[in-house]
Amino acid sequence: MITAQDHRAADQLLQRPARPAGPVVDDEAGPQWIDGGARFWFAVGNGSGRRFVLVDPAAGTREPAFDHTRLAAALATATGQPVDPEALPLTAVRPTGGAVEFAALGGYWRCRLDDYTCEPAGFTPPGDPPEVLSPDGKVTVTRRGHDLWARSLSDGRQWALTTDGTPDHPYGTGPADPAGTADASRPHGIGLPHLPPAVVWSPDSTRVLTHRTNERGVRQNRPAGARPTGDGVAAVPSQRHARAGDGTVARAELVVLGVDNGTAVRAHADPLLLPRMSPIATKWAWWAEDSSAVYYLARSRTLSLRRLDPATGEVTTVLSEVGDTPVEPDQGPYEPPIVQVLTDEVLWYSERDGRGHLYRYDLHTGALLGQVTSGPWSVRQILRVDEARRVVYFTASGRVEEDPGRRTVCRAALDGPRFGSGSGFGFSFGFGFGLGSGFGSSSGFGFAELTDDELDHAVTVADGQEYFIDSASTFDTPPVTRVRDWTGRVLVELSA
8 A cells, every 4th residue: 555655755856866877976967068079078977076077088188177276266256155175066067168157156257267257157057947048048838837038148138939838738848748758747856846848959049840739529537546625625736647448639739930930830740649658759750950850750550751841731752661560660769760861861770680670761752761670689779970081880789698788889881781682672681790891882980880799788878070979888887987988998087
């Protein structure tokens, strides 16, 4: 029997702040990119607090981001409050040339690193309620009631992006928490007053992709164990979740909102099924790099990649796959799809040969061009595609005999192996597991393992950079985190 004490203990666990995704060093914050990703800083736990470290992969250096003792003294002088240099109360840290900016002790500060003088900074970071910041750092989008609002960070001006949201037909919400919690009625469990909206900005910061959630007619459920009030009504808000056999389920109607001009362009296509998670939260919908289109995955009896024109709402199907069993774009329910749209091609994940591998399609015609990877293992995540050199970098599982779930960092040529000239598929499966076993591609890059050990490798990548962060561990081996280039060479040791 669940008691009140059990509920209190669970709430205490939920109220612990959520940690950022990505590799961690000494159980602390993952990398925070600066200078367009050319450098990054991270926080290292020291038992009582955190130390901040600045890394320059090109120079091969790892050093303190600043003098912690002098910064603590400067912040104490500016605020009149004691500050422990071994437990600096800093959040939203942003090194900016000869200074560092951060939120601390109820304010936002800029501390010059030449004389360690701290003074209030003019910028107020997004905060409460949760907001989604534009790529250019000028505007945020948040949820207000059942609609979406924008806020200018330069002058504080706020304006509505939508005005027709209703309780069962709201914008930017889903039947579950986009951050991954199981109960959308309890966002306080991860330290938030309410959930951030399910929106994704266009790279040029002019529009946002979101969806209007249609829950009209969907079954209402109340959490198990909800305490009734005096009139017998549960004190916890109900949630709409369809059950097996229900005729009505939640659906997501994709819409593109113009942030400056107030336009709303709705997709001319059937809404997406929304059984549990927002397609934006699961990254089943994303912008093209040049902001010219939205791509998204749709599934009924087939899995399809579709293109949405953000100016007209027209939707076209790029390619589709149907199988005897459900077709999945990834290896797990909470992993992003293993699909990437290139300049004129699509890298597409499929298990059609019994393993999870990459296939190459023509972006304009949907024609199958060839199989990119093959063998008794599966692709887990696309890390980088170098179209000029015609090579893709990815993690793969199934290459470590001791534990097939461990991930190995690999590369493969985009143009091989190729299909045979006759009817049917002419796949080649003769790939060895060692370095240098290859496809024989004209690019000069064959298949290779970039990490030649039997550890599990969690990788974080900064866009457009010539390096990646690799955190390698096993269940009983502590993580060793390094910066590597795309040949696998170690540039900087981060765990030292």
